[in-house]
Amino acid sequence: MSLASSLPSKPSTMTKNLKLIIKAVLPTTALLLCLLVINRYQILNGFSILSGDGYDYVISTTLLEHWFNFFTGQANWSDVLYFYPYGRSIAQTDAYLLVGVAYLPFRWLGFDPFIASEFSGSLIKSVGFVSMLLLTRRKVGLSLYGSVLAATLFTMSNGMTLVSYRLQLATVAFAPLLTHLVWNAIESLLNSEIKNFKIYGVLSGILFGAWCLSCFYMAWFFCFFATVFFILLFFTADTTARTLFYDRVRQNKSAVVLVLISAMASLIPFIWAFLPKSREVGVRSYEMVLSNTIYPENILQTGPDNWLFGPIYLKLLGFLWPGYVQRGAYYNSGFSLPLFILFALACYLIISHWRKHRQDRVFFICVMTTLVTWGLALNLGGKSAWFFVYSLFPGAKALNAVGTFQIFLAFPVVLLAIRYLSRAKLPPVILFLLTALLLVSELNKPYLNFHRQQELDRVALKAKHPDTCRAFYVSGWKGQDTMIPEFPEWINNYYAHNVSAMLIAQRIRLPTVNGIASFNPPDWSFGHPNNPDYDQRVLTYAQRHQVVGLCKLRLNDKTWEVITP
Incomplete structure (x- = not known):
């Protein structure tokens, strides 16, 4: 073979290597930058002042220290x-189990409880970033750049970072991971890959059980969302799809039973601990819950600490409704205007065209589930359809801060918005500017009022x-x-x-x-x-x-x- 004939293979090899490097470096760099941005205030003050205050942050750290004692055989x-x-x-x-698992290595490394608590939150967010990246890349079909953007926006979500000291809410990061596992389990069943179905099905049950023992709110929201999703999926499925599903279940009854039993078994610790307590202390009254549902203005309410839209939106509300007061415990869990517009456009296009593009049926169901569940949580003139959820859906009476549902909704909103953006044929310059706007729109100043050394001295x-x-x-x-x-x-x-x-x-x-x-x-x-x-x-x-x-x-x-x- 001549030297000349071998030359064309070099650019091809170099291109492949470059693509591999980009695939590894781009997500890693984005994740590191994401964590640096989220924790920039703490880094700049040398972790002397952390997010939160001397009450809630101490309570969460107490629970994490409990898990450290348990994992080291002392509790x-x-x-x-x-x-x-x-x-x-x-x-x-909330029991904080999964956060406690993330906390464990940092305590083993010798960090004090409050630093370890801060780092455990970053580790949980990293899980969410990687999970969202894999879900949007492998299941949604986004490009690498689109998946990185979706993962970054999900991790930097305004509603979550404003209350980042509430580490249990950070477990919303497990939503894309559990979705990925459930998706794989269903696909494996339909494709008669029963070994994989068992693996993914059992892992899904274990993760959900552990999630319930970490943050009941976020786990419950996932279950609520998934229930509505599968109900809508069932009623919109054609006869062929239903028949295929029934056949696969009948053909693999033992595997299905195994997965169901493992899922129920994974919930036993949560039920054993929490059910007697709910009977002991009672449940939330609907009147209390109603005041914490989502008011319409809170959909776009990013709070005064959001750099770009917070102050502007508050001034607008004050102009339109003189005497406006913030309502709801999590009034600032809303979405930035550009992200919401992209989400709205995605909803319109998917609803309009899903019958022509049957492969989009899953995303149509996702849109409808998001709109239905969001609508149920709205408070319109002092009335809310959440009454029916509160009355009928298991576990709903234990919830109070329904407004935190918008923190969970960042998952489908970001996924659908970036899927739309990735398919829009925009000039590169416009796409770059819009991406920059989306990222800047999530920047805020978290609630920083926890003086670490002062609190260490209190408990010494x-x-x-x-x-x-x-x-x-x-x-x-x-x-x-x-x-x-x-x-x-x-x-x-x-x-x-x-x-x-x-x-x-x-x-x-x-x-x-x-x-x-x-x-x-x-x-x-x-x-x-x-x-x-x-x-x-x-x-x-x-x-x-x-x-x-x-x-x-x-x-x-x-x-x-x-x-x-």
């Missing part, structure tokens, strides 16, 4: 050492507790009424000492009767610790529950006192 998974001697206290709030003890101590309670902090000045006095007096007790309990592995959570025990009475009757309230509780070996920790000077009956 029972269902008892988190507060509200002692109540059992299954993991179910008083001078001496070990007395050997006779079997449980403890804490005093109030000096100046507790104004511990966090922007919070009202009653919140400071409910939270400040209780959250300190919770984290101290994890650090010294000694249970405390104190604590505060989404659902407190029915005889909880540990607020206002600087009132004269506080010690007597604690003693009455201890006697009622036959708590022995009770000690008191004075938070201000970190001294211990053995309480004698």
